[in-house]
Amino acid sequence: MYNIFWKNFKKHHLTTLAKTILLSTIGIVGLIIWSILLPIEIRVSSLGEILNDNDIVEIKSPFSGIINKFQVNNGAQVLQGDPLLTFEDTETNDLINLKKSSITDLKCRIDTANSALNFLNSKYDVIKKAFDIRDEQLLDFLRNYPSTCSMVFNYEISKLYRSLKLKLTRTHNIYSNYLDLEDKISLSNMLLLSHKKDLTITKNLFKDNVVSKNELNQQERVVHKSALELTTDLNAQKAMLRHINELYDEANVEFANYLKDISRDLDHNQRTLIDEISKATILEKKISQNTILSPIMGTIVYNQSFSSSNYIQESQLLMKIVPRCDLTHVRAKVAPQQIQSVKNGQIATVRFPHYPDIREKKFKAIIETINPIISQRNNDSSQTQNYYEVILKIIDPTYFDNKIELRNGYPAEILFTAEYTTLAKEIIRPIINNWPKIFER
Structure with a gap:
C-alpha cells in the first residue's frame, strides 16, 4: 500500500x-x-558650446605692474573706449591732486586779482577826492572790500586802507595847523604894519629930539622881531603845504605801486597757472596710459584671475573680447564611436540648458565642418581623450527672434540623430557593416 x-x-x-x-x-x-x-531609440548627442572665434581681441599687459582694479567682469558688454582695468599709481595720483589743488588756488588768486584791479581802478577818483577834501570817510570802501575767494587781498587792501587813512589823517592835521597858522600870519602881518607905523613916528620924534636914540633902536628891534616872526610863520606855512603835497604824492605812489604789485602777481599767477595745467595734463596722460581701454565694442569672454597678488608681467594675457555680433555657431566634441552617425550637411538640434527662458526650445542647426580627430589630456593628465570637433551653424529662424543675449563659450546640448530601431538590428548591424572584412578574412 x-x-x-x-x-x-x-x-x-x-x-x-x-x-x-x-x-x-x-x-x-x-x-x-x-x-x-522591442523598438528602442538610439540617440547620438554631445555637449558643446557657443562659438565665435572670429576676430577675438586679446588684451595683454603693456608693462609689468600691479592692477588696481578690474572694471569689467566676464560676460560684461563693453563699448569702444570703456575702461577695462587700471594699474596702481598712487604717486602720480597724489601729484595730480596736488596740481589740481594748486590750479584751484591759482584760479582763485587770478579771479580775485582781476576783481581787485577793476575795483581799485574804478575807485581812484574817490581816493583823490578824499585827499582833496581831506575826508577820511570816503576811504571806508577799502575797509569793507569783499574778497571773492582769497583772503590775501582782504589783508592787503586792509593794509592799503590803513596806510592811506594814516596819510590822510596827517594831511588833515597839517592842514588844520596850516589854517591856524594862516590866522596867526594875518594877525602878525597887521601887528607888523602897526609896529612899522610906530617906527615911522619914532623916527620923526627922534629928528625933533623928542625921543632918544635908545628908544629909536628899541622900536627898530620890535619891527625887526615882528618881521622875523612873520617870515618864520610864512615859511612854516609853505612847509606845511609842501608836506601836504608830499603826503598826497606818497599816497598816489603807494596806490600805484599796489596796483603794479597786483598786476605783477597776476601776470606771474597766470603764467604759473598755464604751467600747472600743462603739468597736470601730462600726469593725467600718464594715468590714462595706466588705464587700458576697450579697443572694440563687444563681450568680455575671458578675465584674468589672481590668487594672491594682482601683479602681472609684461605681455601677460589679461582678457579676451569678442566683437558684438550674432553668435550663430556651436562647437561640439563627438566621440570616435559616434562619428559615423554625424555627416556634413546633416541637420541637428541644439538646446541651451543654461538659459531658463529658452531652456525647452530646440533650434535646427546644420553641420558645417567635421575636423580631424583631436587628442586632449584630462585635467589630471592621466588619460588622453580623443574626439572629433564638429562645427554647426544655427539656421532656425526662431533662434534670431530671441531677446536673450547669448554669450560666447556658454554650454549647449546637440542632438545629431535619434533613430528608432530594435536590439536585434543593433546586434546584427556590426556584423553587416563588417561583413566584407569578415568575408575577406
Whole structure:
C-alpha cells in the first residue's frame, strides 16, 4: 500500500516540476524575443558650446605692474573706449591732486586779482577826492572790500586802507595847523604894519629930539622881531603845504605801486597757472596710459584671475573680447564611436540648458565642418581623450527672434540623430557593416 502511494506521489510531483520548467523556459525565450524585437531609440548627442572665434581681441599687459582694479567682469558688454582695468599709481595720483589743488588756488588768486584791479581802478577818483577834501570817510570802501575767494587781498587792501587813512589823517592835521597858522600870519602881518607905523613916528620924534636914540633902536628891534616872526610863520606855512603835497604824492605812489604789485602777481599767477595745467595734463596722460581701454565694442569672454597678488608681467594675457555680433555657431566634441552617425550637411538640434527662458526650445542647426580627430589630456593628465570637433551653424529662424543675449563659450546640448530601431538590428548591424572584412578574412 505504501509503495503504491509513493509511486503515485512521485509520478504526479515530477509532472508538475516538468511543467514549471517548461513554462519558465517558454517565458525566458519569449522575453528574449520580446527584448530583441522591442523598438528602442538610439540617440547620438554631445555637449558643446557657443562659438565665435572670429576676430577675438586679446588684451595683454603693456608693462609689468600691479592692477588696481578690474572694471569689467566676464560676460560684461563693453563699448569702444570703456575702461577695462587700471594699474596702481598712487604717486602720480597724489601729484595730480596736488596740481589740481594748486590750479584751484591759482584760479582763485587770478579771479580775485582781476576783481581787485577793476575795483581799485574804478575807485581812484574817490581816493583823490578824499585827499582833496581831506575826508577820511570816503576811504571806508577799502575797509569793507569783499574778497571773492582769497583772503590775501582782504589783508592787503586792509593794509592799503590803513596806510592811506594814516596819510590822510596827517594831511588833515597839517592842514588844520596850516589854517591856524594862516590866522596867526594875518594877525602878525597887521601887528607888523602897526609896529612899522610906530617906527615911522619914532623916527620923526627922534629928528625933533623928542625921543632918544635908545628908544629909536628899541622900536627898530620890535619891527625887526615882528618881521622875523612873520617870515618864520610864512615859511612854516609853505612847509606845511609842501608836506601836504608830499603826503598826497606818497599816497598816489603807494596806490600805484599796489596796483603794479597786483598786476605783477597776476601776470606771474597766470603764467604759473598755464604751467600747472600743462603739468597736470601730462600726469593725467600718464594715468590714462595706466588705464587700458576697450579697443572694440563687444563681450568680455575671458578675465584674468589672481590668487594672491594682482601683479602681472609684461605681455601677460589679461582678457579676451569678442566683437558684438550674432553668435550663430556651436562647437561640439563627438566621440570616435559616434562619428559615423554625424555627416556634413546633416541637420541637428541644439538646446541651451543654461538659459531658463529658452531652456525647452530646440533650434535646427546644420553641420558645417567635421575636423580631424583631436587628442586632449584630462585635467589630471592621466588619460588622453580623443574626439572629433564638429562645427554647426544655427539656421532656425526662431533662434534670431530671441531677446536673450547669448554669450560666447556658454554650454549647449546637440542632438545629431535619434533613430528608432530594435536590439536585434543593433546586434546584427556590426556584423553587416563588417561583413566584407569578415568575408575577406
